[in-house]
Amino acid sequence: MIIVVKAGATAEEIAQIEERIASYGLAAHVSRGVERTVIGAIGDERKMQAEAFEGMACVEKVLRILKPYKIVSRDFQNEDTVISVRGQQIGGGTVALFAGPCSVEGRAMMIDIGKQVASCGASFLRGGAFKPRTSPYAFQGLGEEGLRILAEAREATGLPVATELMDPRDIDLVVRYADVIQIGARNMQNFRLLTEVGRLDTPVILKRGMSATIMEWLMSAEYIASEGNRRIILCERGVRTFESATRNTFDVSAIPVVKGLSHLPVIADPSHATGQMGLVEPLAAAAVAAGADGVMVEVHHQPETALSDGPQSLRPEVFREMTARLKSIAAAVGKRLGNA
Amino acid sequence: MIIVVKAGATAEEIAQIEERIASYGLAAHVSRGVERTVIGAIGDERKMQAEAFEGMACVEKVLRILKPYKIVSRDFQNEDTVISVRGQQIGGGTVALFAGPCSVEGRAMMIDIGKQVASCGASFLRGGAFKPRTSPYAFQGLGEEGLRILAEAREATGLPVATELMDPRDIDLVVRYADVIQIGARNMQNFRLLTEVGRLDTPVILKRGMSATIMEWLMSAEYIASEGNRRIILCERGVRTFESATRNTFDVSAIPVVKGLSHLPVIADPSHATGQMGLVEPLAAAAVAAGADGVMVEVHHQPETALSDGPQSLRPEVFREMTARLKSIAAAVGKRLGNA
């Protein structure tokens, strides 16, 4: 940690900073420049609070040298984490394909869509039983019934299922049915929920918060990892910006950036990133070209009657074409696509 | 709701839109312009899903006429909501002053700070027992012990206490001690938590999410109100932007905008908005000048040793000066300041 002292700080003030650094068990290293005095704290800066110095009147700014996350960083583990679930793989040269309706709306539709996406090469079925909705008056999901239907769809297709968990009180229930648990963008900093899924064995998809920096996203992954669960899949789904032509701005750069900083696999959700079916395919292609380990898309047999997210859902036949395109892109970057 | 149809849509497609509008019980009103056909849906558009139309291939865009929230809007209730708690008032010409440490760190400090802020004119004591922290390795709050200390501080000062609730599993516990429950920015769209506090009588401070639009913020208030609890206090605490000179960008315009759209009181939290003690006073002054019904500030007797948020905490003597300044500003806009 580097502490930049204001011009005109007294020797006493500087001594006070040195003492505080020593109290954390680190060594202080004072370097007097022409315009500013700079104090380096040598040792494990994670033990110190930057805030403890920022609150001092004589301090101009505090610069961190190390990253605040640890277990999820490349420094901690250099080789890529590869996650296997019921024979399906995420990371390690395989681009996983998660597909299915936004919400589980009923048994027939779920099994029907499940079979169709399975036949196109999907590796995981997705479907929401608990839905976070902006409006209290909108459809909130089928709850446990939805979970039971998902389990039936797994039987019918042979594919593992992924579904969202919103509330720590639902954990036992969701774990009973889900092969992969999804933490939605709005819950990326629901720290109590992260701690709970950190105690499970089930793989967790951690979506990036709508306005989360990459550092905060990795810190949320660290919450899960620090409790023991290291089967974490990061999912870029667009961030909020001033642009209103798309629902969110898909941050494609986040894919190579995160893969540089962390060993965890990264997938992309172009459906939520854009909110428009016509943009899903080009963005899925972009994500795979940029190095994503998977793509999650919403598929519905009748988007215009979907109980949620219709405008961004693909018809199965469009999904099939997209899969063919993604297969070529994956090959161009030296990977292979799910079961396609 | 206005549905703009793409140039070149067929008569059949237009008929399909009309049918769908009728299926929701609204009347369709087709208006053929030179370049576009526009269809208005006459009736209560809240019954219809915009998505149901956006998913149709022939639809260019869907424009809403009405606001998606209802109970919290000025259309529903024109006069200002005024909230009273143990003799303290929020709204209706009174600028409430919430003050106290970020976290409850111990009995002595809490009571000491409580007495000091009470003597300066604070109307509510604040202090966190459950702390949402970006890092799993940081101090997470004293939990129930912190709540008990808060209750003692209430006895010692006579001021009602406000504290944060993070997890639906803690509701019974928190309600036992708190006079006002705070929902933090990261939980603004934790819909299950909103539903739960909606079933209480305790007033709720709903902080604006880091990247929440004003519309989403009011929709979250609607979640609470739709369950029955209408004692809601909105709190602007800065939004996330590209500017890095301050932790967040305090959206002072949100105060008059929200007061125009809703009857609920709006307060401001300049401590979290800026993260810097030197900016708290000018922003608190700005908030009151812009029409805020209250201000919430962090006060600590020794900011440089605070377990959280030290850099943005005011020393009690600085808080005292700020209070004097706010009193004049409140007078200039025709209001009076808490107990000052």
Place this chain on the structure above:
Amino acid sequence: MIIVVKAGATAEEIAQIEERIASYGLAAHVSRGVERTVIGAIGDERKMQAEAFEGMACVEKVLRILKPYKIVSRDFQNEDTVISVRGQQIGGGTVALFAGPCSVEGRAMMIDIGKQVASCGASFLRGGAFKPRTSPYAFQGLGEEGLRILAEAREATGLPVATELMDPRDIDLVVRYADVIQIGARNMQNFRLLTEVGRLDTPVILKRGMSATIMEWLMSAEYIASEGNRRIILCERGVRTFESATRNTFDVSAIPVVKGLSHLPVIADPSHATGQMGLVEPLAAAAVAAGADGVMVEVHHQPETALSDGPQSLRPEVFREMTARLKSIAAAVGKRLGNA
């Protein structure tokens, strides 16, 4: 244009709106709903100022039906614009490759880099003679000398050259040397400059402003087109967001969105979007996968001594590898890459 009237507006106020619509030569169409009265203006809404209605006390909001740009829209021209310059093509199935140093620093380096990128398949040489720099103390470009060197590099490589124009007073000079003129992000709304390049025949690359919406970007293109010059190439180069891990956030969605709205070709500049050489290749790949008609990258033989933009410049050998990768991606989306 749709004008939503506030609840409680008088018949007189509504009549006043109708009159004003009529004064613009459009027909007013009043539709009284349960909660709001809505007035449609039938005719060419581009003749009316939305502001003229927004300024009225009885108006709640004004919704536009038509797009404010015309010549650059798909409504005006449905088939893709394809631009040819000295035998090189942009659009129409060809992915153009613009490459070269950020700044022209000298004759030898420019010709050397030019030959290297030409041998890898670049279709255009880029190099700045006039440099917009955040600091007045930084290198500002070689000016006319830089332009002369560019022209020499064109002779040496056979490739057309693209360079930035910053000031209307330099037009005659720049036109004398450049095959393609570049308008930088900071000048996207320098309307006087746009008007001037609109009067030329030279193709213009119009970079998207750092915080420009897609609509504003197209309006700036309309400025150029409305003066007569329709040889416009749009260039996505990242927008400003809260994320600080990259210099800008590359808005890959903008590529398919713009191609849906406009017939103009769209290229991508991953060098400026990220500011980091390690991210240039994955983003270039993403751009081509998403449908870009070209890619512009900075190449320097010694990035660590470059006078500007070193950290984001590729070494020629890295550029060569990138070109090979892009060739496969272009093939996967049914296109061919520049001269590669």
Place this chain on the structure above:
Amino acid sequence: MIIVVKAGATAEEIAQIEERIASYGLAAHVSRGVERTVIGAIGDERKMQAEAFEGMACVEKVLRILKPYKIVSRDFQNEDTVISVRGQQIGGGTVALFAGPCSVEGRAMMIDIGKQVASCGASFLRGGAFKPRTSPYAFQGLGEEGLRILAEAREATGLPVATELMDPRDIDLVVRYADVIQIGARNMQNFRLLTEVGRLDTPVILKRGMSATIMEWLMSAEYIASEGNRRIILCERGVRTFESATRNTFDVSAIPVVKGLSHLPVIADPSHATGQMGLVEPLAAAAVAAGADGVMVEVHHQPETALSDGPQSLRPEVFREMTARLKSIAAAVGKRLGNA
């Protein structure tokens, strides 16, 4: 400057960094920590390019210690700059009031509005002769005729006039008429224009760019100051964010932040920040409460027929009420308001 070296960098690579630092005339100071080696460059870091190090493969990040601007900083000049123009003052305890129509639309209206705002206590008249408009089809200003009318309004009211300059080719013309030159938000990084006004004596209002950081804004001020003109007035006018309820998000914190970093006066433009007449007064009050040295507002006798910015223009009678309110707020913060 602090250079953080990647884990695993070789001794040779570190020596190379030291050499490069020495080549700039600074001293290198290597500090080997447990996880990272950190190299400090002691001396005037403004002579070094951070880029020169960021481009090296072994460098993880580069942290600046000093601010990149100089003349406009408090380090360079500690006492506040106070600007006087024809007897009117900006800064130094006076809150200047700039008022007038967005565009000069004609002689009668300009003189009429001028007299009205003068009688309410305005200290400067504003009015645009050259208008930057998003659409090429919108009113672009009266040009020289507008400037002549402004000069007449100055005669009629005794107030100095401020007007926008958009193009370096118009400088001689504008200087002939204007007492204060305004550089609009879209031109904040039009570096050629900044250099030109830097060579004048006329005071310059430098509006903050729509997505400019405070640091970039001060760097643009440095462009002007470095050419000699130090009569610079900074103007906050809102930044672009995701929030769409207001045209821009008024960054009220920027006022105290800039006043801490720079000696230059700072004013606020609540009209452009919000785009809505109903928000102008609360935001003007907030700006003065937060420490602004002035306020610039658009006033029009008939906002609904204004050729530009009608929806955000105040009627003279509303301006009069606002002035009374601002007078009290100014007094509450120990200042006095313009001529009121």
